[in-house]
Amino acid sequence: MKKVAIIGGGITGLSAALTIENARKEGADVDYIVLEKSLRLGGKIRTERTKEGFVVEGGPDCFVSTKPWVFELCRKLDCEDSLIGSNDALKKTFILVKNKMREMPDGIMIMVPTKIMPFLTTDLFSWPGKIRMAMDWFIPKKKEAGDETLASFVDRRLGREALDRIAEPLVAGIHAGDPETMSLAATFPNLLEMEQKYGSLIKGMLAAMKARQGGAPHGAGAAKPKGPQRTFFMSFKRGMLDLIDEVLSALDKEKIMLEASVDRVVQTKKEDGSTQYRLHLESGSTIDVDAVIITSPSNVAADIIDELDGSLAGALREIPMVSSATVSLAFRRKDVKHDFKGFGFIVPMAEGRKIMACTWSSSKWGGRVPDDEHVLVRAFVGGARNQHLAAVPDDEMLAMVKSELKDLMGIDAEPVDTWIFRWPGGMPQYTMGHLDRVAKIDELVAKHPGLYVAGGSYRGVGVPDCINSGAKAAESAMEHI
Numbered sequence: 001m002k003k004v005a006i007i008g009g010g011i012t013g014l015s016a017a018l019t020i021e022n023a024r025k026e027g028a029d030v031d032y033i034v035l036e037k038s039l040r041l042g043g044k045i046r047t048e049r050t051k052e053g054f055v056v057e058g059g060p061d062c063f064v065s066t067k068p069w070v071f072e073l074c075r076k077l078d079c080e081d082s083l084i085g086s087n088d089a090l091k092k093t094f095i096l097v098k099n100k101m102r103e104m105p106d107g108i109m110i111m112v113p114t115k116i117m118p119f120l121t122t123d124l125f126s127w128p129g130k131i132r133m134a135m136d137w138f139i140p141k142k143k144e145a146g147d148e149t150l151a152s153f154v155d156r157r158l159g160r161e162a163l164d165r166i167a168e169p170l171v172a173g174i175h176a177g178d179p180e181t182m183s184l185a186a187t188f189p190n191l192l193e194m195e196q197k198y199g200s201l202i203k204g205m206l207a208a209m210k211a212r213q214g215g216a217p218h219g220a221g222a223a224k225p226k227g228p229q230r231t232f233f234m235s236f237k238r239g240m241l242d243l244i245d246e247v248l249s250a251l252d253k254e255k256i257m258l259e260a261s262v263d264r265v266v267q268t269k270k271e272d273g274s275t276q277y278r279l280h281l282e283s284g285s286t287i288d289v290d291a292v293i294i295t296s297p298s299n300v301a302a303d304i305i306d307e308l309d310g311s312l313a314g315a316l317r318e319i320p321m322v323s324s325a326t327v328s329l330a331f332r333r334k335d336v337k338h339d340f341k342g343f344g345f346i347v348p349m350a351e352g353r354k355i356m357a358c359t360w361s362s363s364k365w366g367g368r369v370p371d372d373e374h375v376l377v378r379a380f381v382g383g384a385r386n387q388h389l390a391a392v393p394d395d396e397m398l399a400m401v402k403s404e405l406k407d408l409m410g411i412d413a414e415p416v417d418t419w420i421f422r423w424p425g426g427m428p429q430y431t432m433g434h435l436d437r438v439a440k441i442d443e444l445v446a447k448h449p450g451l452y453v454a455g456g457s458y459r460g461v462g463v464p465d466c467i468n469s470g471a472k473a474a475e476s477a478m479e480h481i
C-alpha cells in the first residue's frame with residue numbers, strides 16, 4: 001500500500017493526517033505516518049490545564065469565524081459542542097495612546113471606521129486624524145494595482161494616526177509583524193481589493209456589511225449551525241488543545257510517532273523504477289514513503305530539504321521568521337483594583353512599551369479560571385521590532401511584564417501563578433514579495449512529484465488557514481499516489 005509521510009504534528013500535519021484517515025475510512029488504499037519531533041502534538045497550539053482549574057493558552061487562544069475550516073472540521077468530527085464564543089457582553093478593546101487607555105470605537109472594522117457617531121466622539125484620534133481618515137471616501141484609488149507595504153497603504157488611504165494607533169498594533173497582535181515591511185497583498189488582500197473595487201475602504205466596508213446583513217445568516221436556506229452562537233473570535237471550552245484532542249481521537253495512534261525528528265528527505269528509486277522519498281530521522285533510522293508533506297515552519301523545511309534541492313531550500317529560507325513569547329499571570333480578583341471590563345488592550349510601538357498587547361483571558365472567554373475570585377491575563381512580548389525581549393531569562397521577563405501591568409493597569413499584586421511560553425522564530429513574516437516567494441516555492445516543489453509543503457508559513461498564519469493547507473496537501477498527495 002502506498003504511504004504518505006507527514007512531517008510535523010501541529011494542526012497542519014494533523015489536518016493532513018485526518019484527511020487521509022477519512023479517505024481510508026471511505027476505502028482509499030493509502031497509508032500514512034505522522035512524524036513529530038517533540039513529545040507532544042499540537043505544535044504552537046498549546047493549552048495548560050492546571051489542577052486548580054486555570055486554562056492557559058501558550059500559543060493561539062482563538063480562531064476567526066470568518067473562515068470556515070475549523071467549523072467544517074468540527075462538523076466532520078461532530079464536536080461543535082466543544083466550541084465556545086467570546087464573552088461579547090464585555091467586547092471592548094483598548095488602545096494605549098499617549099500613555100492613556102482609549103476604547104476602540106464601535107464600528108471600526110479591521111482599521112476602517114464604519115459608524116459615524118462613535119468615530120466622531122472617540123478620543124482615540126485627534127480631529128485632524130479623524131478628518132484625514134474620513135478623506136478615504138474621496139481619495140482616488142491607486143492607478144496601478146499591485147502590492148505595497150501595509151504602512152504605505154494605510155498612510156495613503158487613512159493617514160498616519162490610523163497607521164500608528166490601529167494598524168500597527170493590530171498587525172503586531174496578529175502577525176507579530178512590522179507594517180513598514182509587511183506585504184498588503186499577502187496579509188490583507190481584501191483591503192487591496194476593496195480599494196480597487198470601491199475606490200474607498202469606508203465604502204468597501206459599508207458594502208461588505210450591507211451584503212452580510214442582506215444575505216441569509218448561514219447561507220441561503222441553510223440550517224443554523226450546531227454549537228454555540230458564533231462570535232467573531234471563537235475558541236474551545238477547554239482551550240485550543242481541544243481541537244488537537246478531537247482530531248487525535250479520529251486518527252489511528254499507531255500511525256503517529258513522537259520524538260521522531262526528521263533530519264533530511266532524499267529521493268530514491270524503487271525496484272520498479274518509480275520515485276520514492278527516504279526520510280532520515282535524527283535517531284539514525286530511515287523510512288521510505290511514496291509522498292511527503294512537510295508541515296514544519298518553512299525555515300525548518302529548508303533544512304530538511306537542503307540535500308534534495310538546494311534552490312528550494314534557499315527559497316524557503318527567504319521567508320523571515322520572528323520570535324515572540326506569551327506571559328500569562330493569574331491573580332486573586334480581590335488583590336487587583338482593575339475592573340477587567342473588556343478583552344484587553346493593544347500597545348502601539350510609539351508608546352515605547354515592552355509588551356505588544358494584553359488579553360484579559362478570563363473576561364474574553366468563559367472557563368479560563370477556577371471561579372469568579374480569580375482573573376487571568378496574558379501579555380505578548382517580542383515581535384518584529386522587539387525580538388530581543390522574547391529571549392530574556394524567565395525572571396527578567398516576568399519582572400518586565402509585571403512592571404508594565406503595574407504601569408498600565410495599576411496591578412501591583414503578586415500573581416498566584418505565572419506561565420511563560422516562548423516561540424523562537426515562531427511567526428512567519430509575510431513581507432513585501434511574499435506572494436512571489438510562495439509562487440517560486442510552489443514552482444520548485446512541483447519539480448518533485450509527491451513532495452508538498454504546508455502550514456502557516458505560506459498562505460495564512462491562522463489556525464483555519466493551516467487546517468485548509470494541511471487538508472489540501474493531503475488531497476494532492478493522495479492524487480499523486
Ligand SMILES: Cc1cc2nc3c(=O)[nH]c(=O)nc-3n(C[C@H](O)[C@H](O)[C@H](O)COP(=O)(O)OP(=O)(O)OC[C@H]3O[C@@H](n4cnc5c(N)ncnc54)[C@H](O)[C@@H]3O)c2cc1C
Nearest residue numbers: 008010011012037043044059060061262296455456462463
Ligand atoms: C504566540 C502565538 C499566538 C498565536 N495566536 C493565534 C491565534 O490566536 N489565532 C490563530 O488562528 N493563529 C494564531 N497563531 C498562529 C498559529 O498558532 C499557527 O500558525 C499554527 O498553529 C501553525 O500550525 P502548524 O501546524 O502549521 O505549525 P506548528 O504548530 O509550528 O507545528 C509544526 C510541528 O512540526 C514539528 N517539527 C518541526 N521540525 C520537525 C522535524 N524536523 N521533524 C519532525 N517534526 C518537526 C514541530 O515540533 C511542531 O509540532 C499564533 C501563533 C503564535 C506563535
